[in-house]
Amino acid sequence: MLLETRWNLIFGCVLFCGFFEKIHCATGQPNVVFIVADDLGWNDVGFHGSNQIPTPNIDALAYNGIILNSHYSQSFGTPSRAALLTGKYPMKLGLQGPSITPAEGRSLPEGKIMSEYFKDMGYATHLVGKWHLGHSRWNDTPTFRGFDHFFGFYNGFTSYYDYVSNWKINDKEYSGFDLRRDTVPSWNDAGKYATDLFAEHAVDVIQKHNVNTPLFMMIAHLAVHVGNEGKWLEAPQETVNKFKHIRDPNRRTYAAMVSKLDDSIGAVFEALEAKNMLQNTIVVFISDNGAPTVGPHHNWGSNYPLRGIKDTLFEGGVRTVACIWSPLLVQSSRVSTDLIHITDWLPTLFTAVGGDLSVLDPDLDGIDQWSSLVYDLPSARNDIPLNIDEKTRNAALRFSYWKLIVGTSGNGSYNGYFGAPLNENIEEQQYNTSAINDSPVGRIAKKINYNPLSETDFDGLRRVATLKCLDAKAKRNPCDPASGAVCLYNIPNDPCEENDLAKFFPSVVRRIKRTLVDYRQGLVPQIETSIDIENADPKLFQFAWNPWRDCSDAACTS
Template sequence: MDKKEFRLYMMEIWLALIAFVILHSSRYGVYSAEQPNIIFIIVDDLGWNDVGFHGSNQIPTPNIDVLAYNGIILNSHYVQSYSTPTRAALLSGIYPMKLGMQGPSFLAAEKKAMPKHKLLPEYFKDMGYETYLVGKWHLGYSRWNETPTLRGFDHHFGFYNSYCSYYDYLSTWTYNEHDYTGFELRKDGQAVFDEAGKYATDLFTEYTVNTINEHDSGKPLFLMLSHLGVHAANSGKPLEAPQETINTFRHIVDANRRTYAAMVSKIDDSMGSIITALDQKNMLSNTIIAFISDNGAPTTGPYQNWGSNLPLRGIKDTLFEGGVRSVAFIWSPLLVQTARVSTDLMHVTDWFPTLFTAAGGDIDALDPELDGIDVWSSLVYDLPSPRNDILLNIDEKTRNAGLRFYNWKLIVGTSQNGSYNDYFGHIPMENIEEIPYNSSAVYESPAGQVLKKVNYSPLSEVEYENIRYQATIKCTATKKNPCDPATGAVCLYDIPSDPCEENDLAKYFPSVVRRMKRALVDYRKGLIPQIEGEVDIEAADPKLFKYTWSPWVDCADATCNIA
């Protein structure tokens, strides 16, 4: 073969490769060069064991499951152990300890706020996106310029604090043995009392669906739906759901767990409604949907919600897997290699550059100091991920720190005096084995019906079961060597072979421990001390603002308008 023939041969191969990519660039159609719509869904305090695609039979989540199976299940997706730090990391792309946000979540009336960094929605606005936040903010509101519509979101419909009740939208906090109660539902800063009485998950879903229906298709949409569910609300009625939904879970003996299951089920219904709306609006073919939990479930302790992280060790507010390894998946027709379980490391900061790239942004325009790593190509094409380590946190007050490095995980120190270190998320689990997983319900769910229509080669129920098996974690440690960092011990785990953190290997791999401790010391150099802020309840008392939780700095009473 001479050079000319060789060039022609190579050109034929190249053209064939291009044709293959075009034909197979998506299970749902050809890749669109238009900016994709992005729907980012955060569920609050959702347990690892509380979705069907992780192997649980107790709470059916067919709409969530079918999207996960047809997308990419992110089985090694890490977040922070609290709500506020996770949201800070997500919207900034920066590790919280570099922002002074590494501590506990913000309290009502606390004079703290997200530092003045350019946030993800601000970048999306620069790229021509309409930006919406629906639901929880939890990044500060002492001044109006700390609230969502002045931090990059064109519109916000939701609440500022950690939680509120699911029907009346009141949030009660106790300071100095006195209860302070205020209304917590706002639309673009204005209190919307007339929406009280509607169930929160349904209300936020309704707003999201209406936003989709009314969206100008000439502009891309970035919508973050940050659910109140399934966070516990006020003391006395921490869990709430429609009674007709609760009644469908009579197989669950524990009444609190039964209500929690209904709350998860309403989140699942929400997913079905959103996918249906996107399909009817003809937006689905050019949309990215991401779904995460902000941290593990608090199975016990303050704000207990009766969620389950089984079989993972630890709960919310720990650096064990049950606290920081979150339920997560991504679905989009723009993904080439789908219907798979990814075990590649991914951190919540990675969504910032990843979604920015997916939206057509120039990665060089981002702050080079971002901790998030662009993994869009890795997700789209199933290429090796550039992420090989994750700083789980460094908290200089509790002296608690954690690091993932390839297969290894190191934990130093503890939180809450180690109260939850040996807690594996045990809850009443009666009759679980008697309830088979209903893959037919997944297949026939509203989201399943949409995907069957738009997918030229829909997955079978057998394929669902196979993916589910791959996404189910089992405790596989051949030996058990307990380690409790509350005793001062440094704990080292090989997570792929010991996901339940039962076998401490620190004494067997001292060189790994030394290397990872040095890495923590290096990270520590970039730490900014935690933001300090007093609880200014005398000035922020809701009764001064028509009994609403409202920005109060530079505001004397309810006559203070939105800046």
């Protein structure tokens, strides 16, 4: 059996190079373009079964690559980004709590991160968009953490046009400009729509890139996170006007924001093709967490049919939109249900570019999934500690097909929230598979793919990637962890977390609890910090959010 498997792998590799002979079977270190959407809902892309917001470029990327239907992140932005760059669970970094806010001293702890590993491998490294991992000191900022160049913003959000980020701190309003080129505020870019601006910069990086050097670029969009109070959602009016079938004006603007995000991916794909880089490039697209449909900073996104929202450990908060595309994938155009966690991307991509895993931090939690992705082999990951928060006493673990939730977040306010389909605000729309082939990603993927997909193939993959809740007649045992109950779900059979099985499988509950206790041993208490707005006030730095500690040189006011 082992010999047969080896011959199958060898045969697959031979076929792979044969299929791609016309594009000069890839040589050298692959380029990596990692795209992160912010607060994008499960139901806000077409390939998960929604007709509300056309996403032809994202759908084409997913259908021609691998749809990762069991991809998990953290429930907040800062912990997710920390997990992505370090390959470690945030509870091992002291970042398992809420996201970092301005004037906080918290930051990503010292230690090598993804950008530095890639830089050591000879890569040109770029971060476009959101950082959100602390900026109290210059050493906490991207260009001091392995990125050759940074064009983006430090905080959790900023305005989509004027790049002013407003925060209420200690009952007082503070405003500051938050857009930088490397370390210098980029005042001249104010007035340009953020999603377009970041896409244009990414395209410019690609156009100017020396193809003899491999490229690692992370594009961490502001979209579709809300902006400042009073203008939560922003999009060009001509794009908003395309969504007149959506009656709710907020959801309509949100749809336009998703559409601009989709356009940006098409623009990056076109730039990679024009530069003849696509044949040796890996493109990953994920959301950092689920959508906050309701509650503070809600963006009118939809996680339907999943239960929960951002800041919960239910599926709607931590099970995210994700896909990977590359000509290097032998077994693509499929839906993977294997468990994959956001920490896995560091070792997975490091292996993909020829890195030696032995040089990575030995305390890494991420698991190398590259062979599993390339050849459709079983994943080595069997469980995911979704979080352990010692302050809220909230924890969850995905263990094979089981999921256990203990305690609650946000006082349990959204534990009973099930993603609304929002159909009452939508005129009936048909899914346009032709638009997928006609999109920039669709047209280019069709040229590269040795066996181009048909619209029937799109429909088939979409059906597999669409989640369904329990049948209306199925028995349900409701569970709310806010009541002190421990909730156990069989996720493949019950992705909407409607039927608690804890009382029927007590041995499973005990086993998962023991596993949580084992993970708890490695927990680092949350980083304690105070708000230092007196020294971090933007008015001290030409009204820009700026590092404020160790500011003895002129760079602090640049």
